[in-house]
Amino acid sequence: MTGMHPRLTTTPAATTVFTMVLTQGPVSRVEIARRTGLSSAAVTKAARPFIDAGYLEELEATERTGPGAGRPASPLVIRPDREFFIGVKITHDDLIGVVTDLRARPLASAHRPLTATAPEGVVAELAALVTGLLDTDPAYRRRCHALGLAVSGDVDKAGGLVRYSPFLGWRQVPLARLAAQATGLTVTIENDVKSLTVAEQWFGDGVGASSFALVTVGVGIGCGLVVDDRVIAGSHGVAGEIGHIPVGGDEPACHCGGRGCVEAIAGTAPLVAAVGAATGRGPLSIEAAIEAAHAGDAAARQVFDRAGHALGLAMASMANLIGPERIIVTGDVPGLAAYELFEEQVNRAFAAQAFGAAADCRVLLRPRTFEQWARGAAAVAIQTLFTV
Amino acid sequence: MTGMHPRLTTTPAATTVFTMVLTQGPVSRVEIARRTGLSSAAVTKAARPFIDAGYLEELEATERTGPGAGRPASPLVIRPDREFFIGVKITHDDLIGVVTDLRARPLASAHRPLTATAPEGVVAELAALVTGLLDTDPAYRRRCHALGLAVSGDVDKAGGLVRYSPFLGWRQVPLARLAAQATGLTVTIENDVKSLTVAEQWFGDGVGASSFALVTVGVGIGCGLVVDDRVIAGSHGVAGEIGHIPVGGDEPACHCGGRGCVEAIAGTAPLVAAVGAATGRGPLSIEAAIEAAHAGDAAARQVFDRAGHALGLAMASMANLIGPERIIVTGDVPGLAAYELFEEQVNRAFAAQAFGAAADCRVLLRPRTFEQWARGAAAVAIQTLFTV
Structure with missing residues (x-):
């Protein structure tokens, strides 16, 4: 991840609690404690910063009257529009971009053809694509800080480096840094198949x-x-x-x-x-x-x-x-x-x-469109932000 | 794991700290904190019960004078003879058993031929093998509570069940329960290749x-x-x-x-x-x-x-x-x-x-003798005891 972004997730417990609400919520603290083995106190402590920052909220307590009913539960739920993310899949002849909410649900999309694959040109087109996407809603510009990029080939996510991408003809391209400079966003890059895998893991057919x-x-x-x-x-x-x-x-x-x-x-x-x-x-x-x-x-x-x-x-x-x-x-x-x-x-x-x-x-x-591959890039940005 | 055994390891941090000292010690608290990302306070808190129970001890502070020297470090080190473990590999024609220390170092070994593979007979031979091993040193009988068994085939470790072992002709044998009843020890069973893998992971060529x-x-x-x-x-x-x-x-x-x-x-x-x-x-x-x-x-x-x-x-x-x-x-x-x-x-x-x-x-x-496969079974017992 390159660039500046506030980090709420600093402990494994915070990752566990937030991820569970994000991917399986609404879910009560009691249920989170039961599924994770964390104590109720630990769950409450882990959830607190996310509630304070507006990422999570408590639903009103619901009276449970069915079998197994205990005291009323106040389930935790994500506020999906608290932050927006951009995901872009880079192919050798076009860019496919989406804006998503916190649950990686696509809200807007845009395409941009590429006439050449030199990194500088691609990054300039990427910046234009991002600007166009952010301009579709004032809320995006205010609450979108992170951009995920999906590229085929050998991608060093931690180093922000595309080591080798045969289709693009790239070797050792510091894509995360270049894209962060061009867009002002926090940038995460990942191999495109791994990106789609992350989208399936958190938000698709891999859940559970x-x-x-x-x-x-x-x-x-x-x-x-x-x-x-x-x-x-x-x-x-x-x-x-x-x-x-x-x-x-x-x-x-x-x-x-x-x-x-x-x-x-x-x-x-x-x-x-x-x-x-x-x-x-x-x-x-x-x-x-x-x-x-x-x-x-x-x-x-x-x-x-x-x-x-x-x-x-x-x-x-x-x-x-x-x-x-x-x-x-x-x-x-x-x-x-x-x-x-x-x-x-x-x-x-x-x-x-x-x-x-x-x-x-x-x-x-499962058919998946190029927008869904772009969504995968956004999912990687989300997962990176909320995982220790 | 079937049977009674005191559990010291109840949190992920405890697992992390104890495992690091066990497999890579002596190592200072500062170094553990650096490698794991845990706070110094968390490392100290996690180590405390192990020190109190005699599994870990502090070496005397050593004055460090080389490059990068800071304040004197008091490395934590395992007390390998705090507890002993028995590991047994069960083949279709014999039992190979070892007593090991906490680092899975074999201290004694014994063989026992099998003339038949019916579970009851094998378990009776196993009990005799275990008795013989425990009798080789009074300390073993006092400080050995756990037995690991390695069996080829489809083994359900969590359920203590050998689902299918072609060489033994076993199907759905509740081996952990039978062996616990016969020996009075806490029993962990695992597939033999996985057992040897665990030994390599913690104590062999897989370390690091x-x-x-x-x-x-x-x-x-x-x-x-x-x-x-x-x-x-x-x-x-x-x-x-x-x-x-x-x-x-x-x-x-x-x-x-x-x-x-x-x-x-x-x-x-x-x-x-x-x-x-x-x-x-x-x-x-x-x-x-x-x-x-x-x-x-x-x-x-x-x-x-x-x-x-x-x-x-x-x-x-x-x-x-x-x-x-x-x-x-x-x-x-x-x-x-x-x-x-x-x-x-x-x-x-x-x-x-x-x-x-x-x-x-x-x-x-890497050649590995049958004693080393038996040691794998002990390593599984050790890993199970000290992992959340």
């Missing part, structure tokens, strides 16, 4: 699961992993590289230098190339490849079946190692259209290769 | 790494994973099943129902069968298979090379997903002898398939 996986299907095959309530970062900056599990045997060669990687089979480019070769139609678009399979072309279908089989094996490998409670599958538009074609093969291979009870892991297909 | 993996090579290919300082358990009771990553393509079929699993290629039985078939020598022992490869038999060598290649790919898949800081490889005696034969292939395949900086993960080969 201490371990889950997000798998993204498209140009690449990505994966965000939450284990014991924490997004795995990897000791060497590498984690979640499900796309490079070699389930394909010796073929095909992958751009990573490995062989048989699931991304080299089920990623958009190799999938399209394989359909073109198998059908004898040569180079074609992903839409045309999907169309051919839908039309019943046996050779095209076989290519999609193989991709689904490979992805199912990779997902089973991941489940065997980590044991996620659920797997959320999403991706870009052609990626999801392809997934729908090979979903049955994915499920079949997953069930066959999952070890014992790992097969109980639920697989959920 | 917040994420690492232990890979065991032998009859099965197992894996214990520590991520963000916690051993991964898996939402459905399954985790660390590196042996069932399908790196072999469509062949061979595995006992798990999957295909191409690394365990179906590099596990002892399939390895020996493949050497027998490739050399035309038919059924042979693992020792004879290793001997053939050492003697330069090209067909035998090729089988070992393939096993090493498969294991290296599986280890790379795991590193790509989780990003461990280091990988500790161990196994049974024939497993390690085989590993030495194919270590070069493991390293080559790992380097080729590891994604980017995941290749920086260090791979350490």
Whole structure:
């Protein structure tokens, strides 16, 4: 996190209490104490600064008359418009930005095309995008201090550095500092798949699961992993590289230098190339490849079946190692259209290769728009602000 | 944990402080505060009950005169003989037990052969083994209250239940309760690979790494994973099943129902069968298979090379997903002898398939005796006692 922002969250108890109200509220102090193991006094002490600063408020005591009724509870609830956040997903050809409230609910959005990817130019466009978003409501300018940025590639969140982003052609770009200077906001940057994972963890289909996986299907095959309530970062900056599990045997060669990687089979480019070769139609678009399979072309279908089989094996490998409670599958538009074609093969291979009870892991297909990826960047900014 | 044992550790801060002194002490309060982010007052408060109960003591203040010297520090240090622990590894044909101190250092050991694996008989032998161990020193009987048991298979530690152990032929055995009744000790049970992982985490080659993996090579290919300082358990009771990553393509079929699993290629039985078939020598022992490869038999060598290649790919898949800081490889005696034969292939395949900086993960080969596996069971008992 770069820039100035008041910090309310300075203890693990404060993180625990605020997070519980934010992601699961309204919830009473008694219930928070019960779920966290903290004492009632500790819960009250932890909540106090958030109430004083207007982030939390007490609902009026409700008389409980049902079974298990005790003394009246005064549930704590978030004041979602106490602060606003901006999240931006940076792709190689555009910026997608959203303003969200404290619950990462998108309130406004904006796009801005990029004609070049040099960091200075991108940051200038970003500043213009942010200005436009803040100008949509005077309250945003008054109560928005934090900006989250989501970028594909190897991102050093703590250092505010994009180490390597192939699509943008960036190496060692101090993006957090540049963006903070250009916008005057506190800036948090994170890998885009990890950002979407954080949004699912706190505000989406990951809520209530201490371990889950997000798998993204498209140009690449990505994966965000939450284990014991924490997004795995990897000791060497590498984690979640499900796309490079070699389930394909010796073929095909992958751009990573490995062989048989699931991304080299089920990623958009190799999938399209394989359909073109198998059908004898040569180079074609992903839409045309999907169309051919839908039309019943046996050779095209076989290519999609193989991709689904490979992805199912990779997902089973991941489940065997980590044991996620659920797997959320999403991706870009052609990626999801392809997934729908090979979903049955994915499920079949997953069930066959999952070890014992790992097969109980639920697989959920969830379309996510680019605005939702931008919301992920805002979720990272929120999580960073309220976590010790 | 089943049975009665006084609990000193009731807060996260107590766990943090005691664990740091236990695994990294002697260490001063100032240094503990610096490393943990706790206040000095919180460190002092957390340490107090452990000092009062005789688990920790203060070393005399040492005058520091080197660079960075401040006021004299009084480092905290563990009193390792304050309490003793028994750890037992249960295999299908024997019990291996050790008495350890608080640092899981083995002080005495004993073996006891098993002629049958019915739970009642095993528990009776276990009680005799424990009695023998406690009788070796009067101090053990006075200051040993906790017993850890390590069992291969699906173990529900919290419930004290062995859900399924194929080698023992056990299903739904309430081992913790049975063992507590038979020995009068507080009993903790855990999967054997996870137990050894805990020993490495607190007292072995995992110390100082917040994420690492232990890979065991032998009859099965197992894996214990520590991520963000916690051993991964898996939402459905399954985790660390590196042996069932399908790196072999469509062949061979595995006992798990999957295909191409690394365990179906590099596990002892399939390895020996493949050497027998490739050399035309038919059924042979693992020792004879290793001997053939050492003697330069090209067909035998090729089988070992393939096993090493498969294991290296599986280890790379795991590193790509989780990003461990280091990988500790161990196994049974024939497993390690085989590993030495194919270590070069493991390293080559790992380097080729590891994604980017995941290749920086260090791979350490570490022989571990059955006494060290038993020590793992004691380490689980220690960790359970001192962790909230």
